[in-house]
Amino acid sequence: MSRIAQAFDSGQWSVIASASAKAALLTLALPLAACGAGGFSLEKAEVDRSIITSSAPSAPAVPASSDNDSDQTTIGNAVSSADIQELGGQAVPWANAGTGSRGSITELVELKD
Incomplete structure (x- = not known):
């Protein structure tokens, strides 16, 4: 067996697996911790006044031709x-x-x- 294969056969898998698990956990935990440390608060939240909305003009309830027919x-x-x-x-x-x-x-x- 080659030396690389011997190293993995001799129990190195647990070290590699635990290191990748720690890296994955750290990758997930850091963004969540950053969000929590920044302190999102509803008290600090403000209304975004830059958004402008409008409505479409309403159609008449009964069209004029329908009135004549009626x-x-x-x-x-x-x-x-x-x-x-x-x-x-x-x-x-x-x-x-x-x-x-x-x-x-x-x-x-x-x-x-």
């Missing part, structure tokens, strides 16, 4: 449920609670196809 549906429902003969020329009121629109239909003509 009003047209409400008017259509009021006209279709009105009894023209019973009204006798009176206006037909309508109101859309969703949009806040309201009005009255003053003239109705019934067509039969």
Whole structure:
């Protein structure tokens, strides 16, 4: 056997293993000790005022075209449920609670196809 192989066979592994374990432990312990010795404190922490944030503009709750469609549906429902003969020329009121629109239909003509 060569002299290098004989040195490792004669129990040198425990010395090498313990030295590398100590180095690994020291490598892990030193940064942690440095953090603790520096003294991080929440009392010393300050708000970072250099960060600027903003928000995106909010979209309207109901788009305008949807409002028109909703009003047209409400008017259509009021006209279709009105009894023209019973009204006798009176206006037909309508109101859309969703949009806040309201009005009255003053003239109705019934067509039969």
